Amino acid sequence: MVTREMNPGFRIARRHGILKCFSNNQLHFHRNLPMTTTDRLFLTVDQAVDAIQRDLEQYPIQWHLVASLVPIVFGDGAYVTGYPTKGTIWLKTPDQKTPILVDDKQIRQRIIHRLKAAPPTSAKLSEICTRVFQTSAIAAQQGALSGVSIETGMDRFDCLQCGRCCRSLDYRDGCSLEDYRRWQRLGRTDILRWVGVINECGQAVACRIWMVPGTNRFADACPWLKRGDRPDRYVCTIHDVRPSICRQYPGSRKHARLTGCMGV
Ligand code: SF4
Numbered sequence: 001m002v003t004r005e006m007n008p009g010f011r012i013a014r015r016h017g018i019l020k021c022f023s024n025n026q027l028h029f030h031r032n033l034p035m036t037t038t039d040r041l042f043l044t045v046d047q048a049v050d051a052i053q054r055d056l057e058q059y060p061i062q063w064h065l066v067a068s069l070v071p072i073v074f075g076d077g078a079y080v081t082g083y084p085t086k087g088t089i090w091l092k093t094p095d096q097k098t099p100i101l102v103d104d105k106q107i108r109q110r111i112i113h114r115l116k117a118a119p120p121t122s123a124k125l126s127e128i129c130t131r132v133f134q135t136s137a138i139a140a141q142q143g144a145l146s147g148v149s150i151e152t153g154m155d156r157f158d159c160l161q162c163g164r165c166c167r168s169l170d171y172r173d174g175c176s177l178e179d180y181r182r183w184q185r186l187g188r189t190d191i192l193r194w195v196g197v198i199n200e201c202g203q204a205v206a207c208r209i210w211m212v213p214g215t216n217r218f219a220d221a222c223p224w225l226k227r228g229d230r231p232d233r234y235v236c237t238i239h240d241v242r243p244s245i246c247r248q249y250p251g252s253r254k255h256a257r258l259t260g261c262m263g264v
């Protein structure tokens with residue numbers, strides 16, 4: 001099952017408050033946020049490389065992307081050719097006399113290894129991020145930190161309330177302890193009944209959703225998803241206190257596109 005989880009590099013940025021997230025004030029299913037400017041996030045060089053790695057690992061091989069990254073990452077004259085669907089990829093870099101045979105996993109590993117071994121300048125990183133995240137990325141500075149500022153495009157995102165993400169993406173491990181404690185603070189025993197808590201030495205260490213109350217079985221569907229006022233629309237009946245993984249979806253236009261979200 002495709003995970004609903006956003007690129008973890010982006011998630012880290014959100015958790016540390018680096019992401020400035022705004023949206024218009026229409027009623028959204030997943031996003032109901034105040035008015036407006038551009039939804040951007042700042043990533044340090046290390047965070048950006050981590051986000052690139054997660055992106056390349058998260059989705060099946062993105063051949064056109066990989067082919068366009070190779071000359072930027074390895075330098076002029078580097079290229080890939082071959083048949084990626086058959087696992088036959090030839091990689092030529094300036095420091096090799098002849099192309100070498102790699103598979104789709106190895107080519108991604110080599111790109112990441114190169115980016116970690118020789119971190120790119122902010123300018124080059126912005127070019128890479130523009131391609132990887134299919135959006136505008138510019139070199140940026142935050143205090144003493146160099147990095148990139150990435151536009152997520154989510155300020156213009158409109159959820160169609162189709163409910164697809166709630167029905168087809170995997171969120172079972174997406175419930176955080178913060179979610180769990182928030183529901184405890186709010187006295188939401190109705191929600192807590194559906195949460196499986198993993199304890200170690202009497203301490204809650206992880207949660208899973210949504211478990212049929214009184215069983216060890218996952219519910220077939222999210223119990224909080226209901227039909228809306230139109231047959232093709234759905235609503236989340238715990239919208240205001242929904243888990244953070246639901247709150248954060250989709251994290252970017254690319255995340256939406258590659259996980260089947262039809263929002264516009
Ligand atoms: S799949 Fe996209 S458009 Fe549909 S409900 Fe989820 S966020 Fe909204």
Ligand code: SF4
Nearest residue numbers: 166222224225236246
């Ligand atoms: S809690 Fe709400 S947003 Fe999350 S999967 Fe269920 S219905 Fe969808």
